[in-house]
Amino acid sequence: ALLVLILAVFIAAFILLVVGAIYFDFSNSEIPLGVDQPVKLRIVHSILIGTAVLGKILEKLGLCSQLGFTRYMRRGKKLGEDPKLFMKDLQFGKVPVRIYQPRAPSAGRRRGVLYFHGGGWMFGSINAYETVCRYIARESESVVVSVEYRLAPEHTYPAQYEDCLTATTHFMKTAEDYGVDPAHIIISGDSAGGNLAAAVCQTLVSRPDLPKVHAQILIYPCLQAIDFDLPSYQQNCGVPILFRERMAFYVLQYLKGDASFLEDVLEGSHMPVDVKLKFRKWLSADNILKEFKVRGYKPKVPIECSNEVYEAVKKFCEPAFSPLLAEDAVVRQLPESFILTCEYDVLRDDALLYKKRLEDGGVPVTWYHIENGFHGIISLFDNGRLSFPAGKKGLDNIVNFLRSL
Incomplete structure (x- = not known):
């Protein structure tokens, strides 16, 4: 009983x-x-x-x-055999990766795609992105390398970035061992992984010892941690599955392994006014088209911050953390880019601002905007009864871009 x-x-x-x-x-x-x-x-x-x-x-x-x-x-789970793909878990440097290679014979070397998963630098794994990476490898007939970088809060910035850079440089040097043309390597990622992809691409601009990156694919990336009051943050602050407050929480966990100063970040008092003015030419709602402000936008008056808070978070200003803040000389050298945004996503405007910077720098950009999309929709393209057709369309656009390269 x-x-x-x-x-x-x-x-x-x-x-x-x-x-x-x-x-x-x-x-x-x-x-x-x-x-x-x-x-x-x-x-x-x-x-x-x-x-x-x-x-x-x-x-x-x-x-x-x-x-x-x-x-x-x-965590997801490793799926069974795939009739169209060879799969193997390896280590590139000390970084675990899973490589997906099409079984069908190829007339020449294939393109290679590095994929950095999302999850706020705290979650996500190779297994969680099995479906996405298999789909990209199968449908684009590319060799895909999914990277298992270290996670926050146990490992803080720049550990995740360093792991992705290590895996990328290793793959570039050994690409031919996997039937990949070193001149056709694409760096990609979604959300936090999009941040890492953008940062790695910028770093490789100054690596003449390595092949040039052929293209980058940024899927609703987080590209800055200075301004959490852009139109998309205001319009979508409570839209699942990524709230405005949660995004601020993630960047703090990535930076220093805890969420102290969360309120300062949310109210915009974590950065001195002169620092905000310095980056205003790149990071401003003025650079966002009016059509993305019609759902509501109220400019916020800059407020002063304390030295203690700024000292704790000043690495937010480093391009390896906030790729949107890279110098023009770096941006101009970036490869052809594909950027995917979602209308109902707090990170929409990060990507729109970066798109403008790339275009202003003469970089060819293919942009796909999911009008009815929300953050994380690509990962839910094939999620049983909880699948989203708009996510499938987005992923198919990524595949089409890859096939066009």
């Missing part, structure tokens, strides 16, 4: 947890009318919230950490 009672209490607690997660989702988020599959997005977000809440409960009970539980639930 006691066992039945304990089980009943556990089930009741679980139901309350689910109901609480759904209530939290409804009360703290906003799903715009124009978004793709709004009910599915609500379900996906409720699952993510429920996982986080359950992780917190388990942490309070001393069973595991919330971070460890959330990573476990999001």
Whole structure:
């Protein structure tokens, strides 16, 4: 009887947890009318919230950490054999990678694609991106290298960037061993991985000892941590699956392994006014087309910051952390680029501002904007009953770009 009672209490607690997660989702988020599959997005977000809440409960009970539980639930799994691909787990330097090679014979060497996964520099893995990387390799007939970089908060900036740079340089030097043309290597990534891809591409501009990067693919990338009040941050601050506050939390975890000074970052008091003015030519809502402000935008008056806060976060200004802030001389040398943005995404304007910088520097840019898209939609292109057709269209545009190179 006691066992039945304990089980009943556990089930009741679980139901309350689910109901609480759904209530939290409804009360703290906003799903715009124009978004793709709004009910599915609500379900996906409720699952993510429920996982986080359950992780917190388990942490309070001393069973595991919330971070460890959330990573476990999001880890994905290595899928079985693929009739069209050879797959192998390797180490490039000391960095784990998974390589996907088309089985079909090729007349010449193939293009190679490095892929850096998203997840706020804290989550994500090779396994979590199996479906995406397999699809790119199969459909574009490219060799894809998925990189398992170290994660925050255990490893902070620049560890993730260094791992991606190490894996990239190793692949460039050994490309022919995998049937890849060293002159046709593309660097890509989504979200935090898009940040890493942009940073690595900029670094390789000054590496004459290596082949030139052929192209970069940036999928809703985070490209700066100076201004969290751009139009897209204001318009989409509560749109799943990436809230404005969560983005600020992630950049702080990446930088220093904790979220102290979160409020300063959100209110914009983490950077001195003179620093903001210095970067204004590249980082300003004035550089964003009016059509992206119609859903609402209120310019914010700059406020002063304390030296203590600035000293703690001043590395936000380094181009390896905020690629949008790179010098013109670097931007002009970047390779042909593909940029994907989503309308209902706080990071939309980071990418739009970088697109403008690339175009102003004479770099060819292919831009695909998912009008009904939200952050993370590409990863959900083939997610069973919770799949999003707009994500599939976005991924197909990436494949078409690769095939055109």
